[in-house]
Amino acid sequence: MHPQSPLMGQMMNQPLLVSGILEFAARHYGSSEIVSRRVEGDLHRYTMRECHQRARRLANALHALGVRMGERVATLAWNGYRHLEAYYGVSGSGAVLHTMNPRLHAEQLAYICNHAEDQFLMFDVCFLPLVEAFAPHCTTIKGYILMGSAAQMPAHTSIDNLLCYEELINAHSDDFQWPQFDENAACTLCYTSGTTGNPKGVLYSHRSTVLHAYASALPNVLNVSSRDTVMPVVPMFHVNAWGLPYSVPLSGAKMVFPGAALDGKSVYELMESEGVTFSAGVPTVWLGLLNYATEHGLKFSTFRRTVIGGSACPPAMMNTLIDQFGVEVIHGWGMTEMSPLGTTGGLLSKHLKLSREEQRKILQKQGHAIYGVDMKIVDDDGKELPWDGVSYGHLMVRGPWIVARYFKDEGGDVLQDGWFPTGDVSTIDADGFMQITDRSKDVIKSGGEWIGTIDLENIAMAHTAVLQAACIGVPHPKWDERPLLVVVRRPGQTLEREQLLAHFEGKVAKWWLPDDVVFAETLPVGGTGKIQKNRLREQYRQHLLK
Ligand code: ADP
DSSP, rough: OOOOOOOOOOOOOOOOHHHHHHHOOOOOHHTTTTEEEEEEEEEEEEEEHHHHHHHHHHHHHHHHHHEEEEETEEOOOOSSHHHHHHHHHHHTTEEEEEEEOOSOHHHHHHHHHHHHHHEEOOOOOGGGHHHHHGGGGGGOOOEEESSSSSGOOOOOOOOOSEEHHHHOOOHHOOOOOOOOOOTSSEEEEEEESSSSSSSEEEEHHHHHHHHHHHHOOOOOTTTTTTTTTTOSSSSSTSSGGGGGHHHHHHHEEEEEEEOTTTTTHHHHHHHHHHTTTEEEOOOOHHHHHHHHHTTTOOOOOSSEEEOOOOOOOOOHHHIIIIIIIEEEEEEEEGGGGSSSSSEEOOOOOOGGSSSSHHHHHHHHOOOOOOOOOOOOOOOOTOOOOOOSSSEEEEEEEEEEEESOOGGGOOOOOOOTTTTTEEEEEEEEOOOOOEEEEEEETTTTEETEEEOOOHHHHHHTSSSSTEEEEEEEEEEEEETTEEEEEEEEOOOTTOOOHHHHHHHHHTHHHHHHHOOOOEEEOOOBEEESBBBBBHHHHHHTTTTTTO
């Protein structure tokens, strides 16, 4: 039987809009607290209900400023309550929130602003000098909104149309009905880091954002509930802080925003004073926190669970968190183009009887696809590879929160047969656990064979004298490329090249052994907290040719 048209379901057809999340949170978890370390240094606290009120004031204010459906309003801000209000006030009213990364250079910010055709820019007080530097090059911005009070407005500034956030929203009532519109309408815009070429915009829709929020709160993913206190360390200015500004309010949890104070001491103290149970961040941030706690012999009294992603979580860091601090580690993988979550790590019931070492090997993988994300690995010719945990190839994904094309069609068609090529190389095992071998542009091609750099870095970082390690491919006269290890020693530790190379013996095939080790004071870190391997490759290009 093949009916011409299906029998339609008869349920309400309510569009999935982000305003619905805040409206729900204010109504059902109205007393949930939101605590923010302000850039001024003090702590601000209020409730979900007050956040909803102020977001509606902002929506009214933006309307009065002439911001209309689909127009872009940019933010340049740390994680905090005003930024959260912008998440909902801007997108909820039908405009598009464009989050910008303050770690970018002034020229890059001007490029992104002009490309996005931003109408207004909201920014934290501390970014005034940065905004003054690139504002003269912005061609579409009608006004700048300083996210502070009247007392924080500068006496002198080169910015023409500078408005005060608190004055602006206080001049408007909270009497605002969130408009209902097509759930496929644009919601937020985030540019990729653009390590090569110009950054490209990823334009999330309300539907993609709400579906991502639902899925990411699931027990196998972030497992957020109304009994949690969640601290997003991962920035709201990049990939929507992994969706936490949406998944946490819909779960009713308390939120704690660290603002600009991301050093180990500040993060530790805020976690303890606010009773943080769950947090998310990139490995470089946790390094600071763990070093601080270890050096001072501290324990966490409430911190129980963390998601680490953005780059591979070194096994040594995972072990420290679990064994020394009793914190459960969920390894997460994703990217700007995926809203960003794609997979999360964890154990299946059948793994519970395995040994500790075998369990760790599984937890170390980037994990299982989240329902909504489909993935596969293919070879250079696009042929699908088996899920055997050994075959590795280009990782492809598809799903309702994965990019279909970049903003303004930059880069043309990005999909291959309906799949998005992630640029990552990975294996997938028979249970569906994905493990990243490398980024395709970082993988080392030695004599036609591939060497994955993440494995080598993980081994180096398991050495007690190593603080950080990056493995890069550098030109080699015979093998095209060979691995070079760039290492930062732990303070006060001595470690020589031979000792570190000896530590690799028996852990990898001989031809994977790094050709050399260089010691550095620091490693270059980019705007999203990741080690910039392209800069290291440039710096050490001649290393094996000399
Ligand atoms: P960019 O750093 O260019 O802004 P994203 O922030 O979107 O890009 O980062 C996406 C990339 O980060 C992924 O394609 C992958 O290479 C890397 N990545 C993210 N999470 C992990 C992880 N858990 N393990 C290894 N690599 C990861």
